[in-house]
Amino acid sequence: MSGRVSGLVALVTGAASGIGLATSRHLLKSGAKVGAIDISTNLKSTCDALGKEFGSSNIAYLPCDVSDDDALKSAFKETKEQFGSLDIVVNNAGIFDEDNWGKLLKVNLQSVISGTYNAMELMSPDKGGVIVNTASVSGLSPLPFCPAYSASKSGIIAFTKAMKNNLELRGIKIRINSICPAGVETAMVMNAGKVIMSMPQPIIAAATASAGELMKPEFIAEGIMELITDASRNGAILMIEPDKGFTYVE
Numbered sequence: 137m138s139g140r141v142s143g144l145v146a147l148v149t150g151a152a153s154g155i156g157l158a159t160s161r162h163l164l165k166s167g168a169k170v171g172a173i174d175i176s177t178n179l180k181s182t183c184d185a186l187g188k189e190f191g192s193s194n195i196a197y198l199p200c201d202v203s204d205d206d207a208l209k210s211a212f213k214e215t216k217e218q219f220g221s222l223d224i225v226v227n228n229a230g231i232f233d234e235d236n237w238g239k240l241l242k243v244n245l246q247s248v249i250s251g252t253y254n255a256m257e258l259m260s261p262d263k264g265g266v267i268v269n270t271a272s273v274s275g276l277s278p279l280p281f282c283p284a285y286s287a288s289k290s291g292i293i294a295f296t297k298a299m300k301n302n303l304e305l306r307g308i309k310i311r312i313n314s315i316c317p318a319g320v321e322t323a324m325v326m327n328a329g330k331v332i333m334s335m336p337q338p339i340i341a342a343a344t345a346s347a348g349e350l351m352k353p354e355f356i357a358e359g360i361m362e363l364i365t366d367a368s369r370n371g372a373i374l375m376i377e378p379d380k381g382f383t384y385v386e
């Protein structure tokens with residue numbers, strides 16, 4: 137799979153908000169069909185609005201908790217059944233909840249691994265496909281105010297690199313990449329402020345020190361689209377920062 141996404145079938149998790157919503161819009165605008173997965177009650181109105189703008193037959197409303205492996209598998213299958221193929225998967229849903237770190241690991245890391253295996257099962261062996269996993273700069277440089285979150289994102293990066301080699305060695309024509317944004321202006325960051333404020337003062341200071349200018353979700357969606365459409369990108373880790381823009385890291 138390379139080049140144009142027009143006519144292809146994509147699946148995006150965390151599609152109701154922030155980076156997932158911006159990516160779904162970008163994919164629809166480029167002529168792809170999108171299976172939109174999210175746990176949020178906002179997903180219905182989001183899909184209705186996207187359907188009005190881009191055609192209701194191009195978007196599938198798939199309410200699902202990505203931490204439930206069986207439910208996630210069903211939503212992947214439903215996307216292929218509705219649209220006839222599965223070519224692009226963006227494993228993007230995530231939470232920022234250190235107090236519930238067990239749940240965080242399931243949503244942020246387990247769902248990326250199970251989403252990748254689902255994609256491998258459903259993508260065409262001939263045509264192949266592309267997977268993009270949303271990590272974070274915290275997966276490259278772990279942050280003291282979110283140790284479990286950082287671990288989940290490091291896990292995504294390690295999984296993506298290892299799976300790239302695994303797929304290549306087995307001759308499977310699926311590319312797999314990861315995106316690592318710094319702070320983005322989404323509900324996740326807006327809600328994190330009050331949680332961080334309840335942490336010990338030195339941790340608040342560390343969080344404040346690492347916070348830079350927030351980027352727009354649309355900018356991150358552009359990075360995800362680059363990883364989808366540029367056939368030379370496989371096993372790529374794309375860091376996105378407000379001051380430096382896009383940087384591919386080893």
Ligand SMILES: NC(=O)C1=CN([C@@H]2O[C@H](COP(=O)(O)OP(=O)(O)OC[C@H]3O[C@@H](n4cnc5c(N)ncnc54)[C@H](O)[C@@H]3O)[C@@H](O)[C@H]2O)C=CC1
Nearest residue numbers: 150153154155174175176201202230272319320322323324
């Ligand atoms: N906002 C930021 O500064 C950054 C965010 N990220 C990552 O980007 C991804 C998207 O986050 P944002 O757009 O920022 O946040 P967001 O909060 O706007 O969007 C996350 C979406 O995931 C959904 N979600 C959460 N738990 C779910 C579950 N169990 N099942 C299905 N859907 C679920 C939410 O309902 C929401 O719609 C996450 O993986 C996050 O860790 C990475 C780097 C920076």
Ligand SMILES: CC/C=C\CC(=O)/C=C/C=C\C=C\C=C\[C@@H](O)[C@@H](O)C/C=C\CCC(=O)O
Nearest residue numbers: 272274318319325328329330332343344346347
């Ligand atoms: C710093 C970006 C690192 C990682 C990005 C990421 O993957 C997820 C980030 C999630 C939450 C980040 C929250 C950052 C908050 C900062 O703005 C701190 O300055 C908040 C500190 C105190 C709160 C102050 C207030 O709300 O009044």
